[in-house]
Amino acid sequence: MSGKNNKSVNSEGRKHRGPGGPMAMMKGEKARDFKGTMSKLIKYLNVYKVSIIIVFIFAIVSAALSVAGPKILGKATTKLFEGIMAKIAGTGNIDFDYIRNIVIILIVLYLISAFFAYIQGWIMSSVSMKVSYNMRKELSKKINKMPLKYFDSTNYGEVLSRVTNDVDTLSQTLNQSLGQIITSVTTVIGVLVMMLTISWQLTLVALVMIPISFFLIIFIVKNSQKFFKQQQDYLGNVNGHIEEMYSGHLVMKAFNGEKKSVEKFDKLNRRLFSSAWKSQFLTSIMMPLMNFVGNLGYVGVCILGGYLAVKGSISVGDIQAFIQYVRQFTQPISQIANISNILQQTAASAERVFEFLAEEEEVPEASNPVNPENVDGSVEFKNVHFGYKSKTTVINDFSVKVREGQRVAIVGPTGAGKTTMIKLLMRFYDVTKGEILIDEHDIRNFTREGLRSMFGMVLQDTWLYNGTIMENIRYGKLDASDEEVKKAARAAHVDSFVHTLPDGYNMVLNEEASNVSQGQKQLLTIARAILSNPKILILDEATSSVDTRTEIQIQKAMNNLMKNRTSFIIAHRLSTVRDADLILFMKHGDIVEQGTHEELLHNEGFYASLYNSQFELSEMVIDDNL
Structure with a gap:
């Protein structure tokens, strides 16, 4: 949630699951569109066509020189055989000069072939790395353009698997298999x-063996195709579960979820194992089968070659060269067969990457956006309707006008739509009907970056990253000086506890920021909000994770922060919203009451009932403690 000036200072970090998630892909696996996917991949590689053409030429030259070797070597063998027979008969000697010249020619030939193969491999490695780099870059850009609803219904590990495993598979195929295909053909x-x-x-x-080979290839490829797709899909599911369990391992342990987590992992792992071993088994039997077929060819060639040699129809050197050619002939066919299986896995990976790149993006930005620097901060919700799903409405005809600098509290029972209104305000979702205005400008007329740059946000779920305390606070304003950071820290009552920590402001928070308390984490995010100095402030249960004394300190800091600044406060603790200029009580997506704290208590409606129930509960807790 970064804006132009990085004023969005927290993240919900929630992981929802829905029918569109990766588990849905497990049902009814269908054969992939191999031709369509490979066509897309070829178009994607079109930008590297010059390099690929050079690779083609070099691979052809290298293979051609290598193919010429046995024929030339056969001449040396024939000359050696004739020399030995002549020496035995006493009619001549071995022509070592001729053989030496042949050997020199072969050495030069194979060196040139190796040189071209090396250059071809070097160019292809460069191309594959560039493809990998650019594809990950596109995926990264795509992630930033995706609507939030995609991530609400998709496992994080599934997305990571496409960016890592699938791109790696594509890169390895290009690096290792493309040149091999050219060389083999x-x-x-x-x-x-x-x-x-x-x-x-x-x-x-020798050719009689080809139909048998191709029959085996077609049979194996046809049966292995679906298993490769399942393997890639299940790998994404396993990665997603591991990532989810690792990031939430404290919650999992707290609720004794280890057994259930392991059972789910075993279930996913068994599915991955089932598809993986089938695909790998079918791949592994390819070479033995092809070798068996090739050996049958050897038998036929040896029998017929011996017969022709006895008749004098063929020389010994030619038989030796032909046997080498039979090996060279069956080996590339085996390689092509093996690569065909690799291409199935590549197509599976490419399809998943292209599917992600083709996902629906956020609504395009306004062509002539409003400058957020000219905004004062008045907000109006005008007949807003919204639902996360088309058939389900969460917000029903919501309308309210908030003046610049006004403090507005949004309260109500869980599921009333309070946080949803904030998501709409920051345009994480677009309204289904109606409009939201800031200074009379529809928020859709701002760029998303410009819109979010106006907001400072502190949520119940704190978001801190692996870095020093100073760096985490500075995230609210990247160009802030150390003194500005410390000033914000003092205002948020962070400075008072930082000096008790090892290394103070230079203390490095671990990846989950578990080396500071939950209350301290909340204070750090509040300091970040203070530093960002936003025009509109959003506090979503910002004090729910701290004790009463800390809450009083935060309230003092927040009062200073909210002066002359439009503020939206979402709270379940009604004691924190009594000083708000306007309190909106929401229920089932509608504003059922609005007014000041005193007015709503006087009306004795929903707000008064909820407030009194919280007051009574507090008294009961105090009595129990006494």
């Missing part, structure tokens, strides 16, 4: 040509 074509130049009969035997 080039090798298959080149080897086929070379085999035909040696013997069409032997080539025919």
Whole structure:
């Protein structure tokens, strides 16, 4: 919730679950749109087409040079065989000069092939890292454009899984598999040509193995496709559960939820295991099956090659070269088969990333936005209607006008819509009907950044990050000096306890800020609000987590903070809102009463009933303690 000047100073940090969450994806898994997803991925890679074309060329050259090697080596073998036979017959010697020249040519050939392969790999690594970087950058930007309702219905771990696991899978595929595909295809074509130049009969035997290979590939790919998609989805669910349990482990332990958490993890983990081992098993049997088929080809080639050699139709060197080519021929086919499985997982990851990037974004910003610097702070809710779901209304025809500098308290039972009004005011959600005006300007005519820069916010759920106390307070105004930070801290009664902590203002809060008390955390967020000096202040149960003495200190600081500043105070403790200029009592999304504290007590309505019940409860607690 950062505004232009970082004046939004807290976050609710709530994790809701809904029917649109990741668990919904587990039902009725369907075969993915492989062609459509790969088409999107190719379009996404279009910006790197020059680099990819270079990779294609280098891979082809490297594979072609590698393919030429066995044919040349076969000549050396033939010359060596002929020399040995001539020496045995006493008619000649081995031509070592010829063989030496062949070896030199082969060394140069393989060195050039390795050089091109290295350059190709280097370029592809660069491309894959750039794709990974840009994709994560787009995902990060997308997250900032997503409406809050998406995160209310989606597991945080599911989003993180798309940004980490799925992008990593794409990056690894590009880095390791794309060049291999090019090399394998080039090798298959080149080897086929070379085999035909040696013997069409032997080539025919080798080609008989191809239909068998492709039948196996198609069968395995068809059966593994759905398991790869399930694996990626279930991995996101497992990550989400772990992230949720880790971030809320104190609550989980407090309510003895360890057993239930482990049971749920085991359930999710079993689902992941079931889909993962099936997908990995189908992938792992690919190579053994292809090797088995390749060995059958070897048998056929050896039998027919021996027969042709006896007849004198083929030289020994050519048989040796052909056997090498059979190995080179079956190996890339096996690689292509293996890569086809990898591509299934890649398509699963790409689909999840593209689905996220295609999610509905927030309503576009106003083309000619209002300048928030010119705003004084009057607020009006005019016939506002709102529901989180289209068929369910939470706010019904809410209307109220708040003058600049006025203190407005919003009270009522849980679920009345108090916090929802604040979410609408800060435009975390847009109203379904009606309008909200600030200084007669519809809030939709501000940019979201500009709108939120006018607000300072302190919530019941404190938000602090891993950093020093000084840095956490300064988050309200990033360019504030140390003295300004300390002044705000003194106003919020933070300075009085900071000096009792190790390193004072330089004490580093851990990730959950559990090394300070809940009351101290609340005081720190209040100091941050004071430092931000907002035009409109929102206090949502800001004193509910502190003791009575601390609450009195905070009230004094808040009174100074709220002077000449429009303030909205949401509170269940009615003792904290008695001095408000206007109290709105909400029930079921409607304002059922409004007025000052004295006026509402005099009316003896809902507010008076709730206030008296709290007063009676306080007396009962005091009597019990006595």
